[in-house]
Amino acid sequence: MAGGKLFYVIGPSGSGKDALMTYAREQVAGRLPILFAHRYITRPMDAGGENHVCLTQSEFLNRRELGLFALDWQSHQNFYGIGIEITSWMSTGANVVVNGSRKYLPTASQRFPEMRIILIDVSPDVLRQRLTDRGRETTEEINARIERNQQIPPVHHPNLLILNNDASLVESGARFIDMLTS
Incomplete structure (x- = not known):
């Protein structure tokens, strides 16, 4: 059996990464060989945002x-990790x-050179509104976060895909699923 692909989703906080991944997970619901790590x-688990495995720093x-x-x-x-189970998957x-x-993209690219990068892009006005609505x-x-985001250099990678997420979740979510299945 051919190996699966790794899709590395990136974008600024508030761009809708978690919403898109949750939407896609619900839509594929085990019907396609797509797993979300x-x-x-x-x-803390109650900090809001994504469903994650909460660990202490020592753990x-x-x-x-x-x-x-x-x-x-x-x-x-914070420390972030993706478990080694993804290689088995x-x-x-x-x-x-x-x-x-x-x-972390350069390091991740060395570890998984064939991975696909999906950059979730969103206009500054939409980003500001989402961060405001989030209320964290x-x-x-929010202004400092948007300023930092604008100072980050553009992403360049041979396997880069860009998804503009200014549209509705259903519309952007459908495009996201297409990227994961093509």
């Missing part, structure tokens, strides 16, 4: 030392979707 994060570092992460990085005072022919990090940050924090 949970991230292991040193962030995370122990798992990393034991080699239990296929990918791991640190961002925003891909060996069965399943496509695997992970919520990645733009800053002050106006000043």
